[in-house]
Amino acid sequence: MSGTSSTQPGLPKAVRVLLPIGVILAALVLWEVLVRVNQIPHYILPAPTLVAQTLVENFGSLAGSWWFTIKITFGALLLAASGGVLLAVMFALSRWVAASLWPFAIVLQVTPIVAIAPLILIYVESTTAALLLCAWIVAFFPVLSNTVIGLRAAEPGLRELFTLYRATPVQRLRFLLVPSSLPYFLAGLKVAGGLSLIGAIVAEFVAGVAGKETGLASRILEASYRTETPKMFAALVLVSLTGVAIFFLFEGLSRWLLGGWHATERERAE
Secondary structure (H helix, E strand, O other): OHHHHOOOOOOOHHHHHHHHHHHHHHHHHHHHHHHHHHOOOOOOOOOHHHHHHHHHHOHHHHHHHHHHHHHHHHHHHHHHHHHHHHHHHHHHHOHHHHHHHHHHHHHHHHOOHHHHHHHHHHHOOOHHHHHHHHHHHHHHHHHHHHHHHHHOOOOHHHHHHHHHOOOOHHHHHHHHHHHHHHHHHHHHHHHHHHHHHHHHHHHHHHHOOOOOOOOHHHHHHHHHHOOOHHHHHHHHHHHHHHHHHHHHHHHHHHHHHHOOOOHHHHHHHO
């Protein structure tokens, strides 16, 4: 009985695609109806059609800020991925390094970025570099933690086999530890992608910067000061679209790298 209960037929692909789209459209229609029926002022809650209209009309002014936010997000993600993997490999190869540096990684994880950001903005002269550093701090730990878990997840039997054949540390890392850690690294990358975007937005909110080279958070703050609620929602739509795009980007990367051999991706494909 336990052998049959774990395998359940999945939903058809068309259903998996159309169902969430239908739910989102239904929610938008309900939102539109509620605003119009209750005659809610646009400065309190704009209707989706007004948000879409505002987004189209102000896309020229929002596009530059959107691109700035994207650059900060992916820059922080690149630093988090490279630094997290490098440090995780050092942890796997040396217990001394792991015991020495792991507490610092935990401190970075548990300290709220809202508390760190004002100090970073004081000590780092460039605002862009400060925002990048804040976003990196938020995104760094998931990559590090998941990669370390993956490097330690290799089967004991395979570890003993590599020891029996006197594999060098580089061979053990390349042929055993890296393949076993890849699913964990990609899972951490999915989490870090969203967190890097959150870190970029939150850091800019804390900084309260204004000017040409600023991101979507500054546009949201400016719109809130002027009670331009539809423009706030338009900027939020761009933030949400960026987060969704990042998620699907790494979802596709995970399927591409793991689809041919890892159990989780093969089961989802079936």
